[in-house]
Amino acid sequence: MGFVRGWLVAVAVVVGAGPVAAGQLADVIFRPGAFAETTDQTRYSHARSGPEIAGLRLVTGGELVVSPHDAPAGTQLGLTHRVDGKDLPVADFPATGGDPVLLWFLENTVRSMALITQGSPFYIRNRLREALGAAGLERAEGPVTAELRPFAADPRREQMGAFADMVLRITVDPGQPVPLRALSADTTAAGGSYRETLTLESR
Structure with missing residues (x-):
């Protein structure tokens, strides 16, 4: 769960550094209690493709399953990655x-990019x-x-290959x-082969 805490704290610092715009993306995607009104499992279809390199397992199909359950500390969200019929538990997270x-998707993107480019995950x-902290969101x-x-404007772009122009799309x-x-992280428009998607299944 440490990677989740790290993401939440860091984005909160970025967002809190200045006035929050009315349509800021972080207001939606990092608001507490994202699954507070759900009691059933939530499923996302997951796909990832990319170059074959040591240490990176390419998953062509699978699911990410969120399962709310009661616990002494309050409602928890059990996160499970289902691949080839096998359930791979990730961790439990507080529903609040x-x-x-x-955050699981973003960390996957970080790890994949670091492996492919040999860059620093930090x-x-x-x-x-x-x-994420600076992104806006149109009202609709x-x-x-x-x-x-x-x-797009990173000083280390030349070391990133197709990731220099990676597009991250978040639909809310x-x-x-x-x-x-x-969610999607995609380098194919820039000539790369890495693409990862996570899509909410019908509820």
């Missing part, structure tokens, strides 16, 4: 906290945090997608009990 699905993680009825290019519907609808 931020959305663990988003540097990559910090750039993603800054991009129903789902809306924020499109981020975290490394602020009016829904589970606002996070879809």
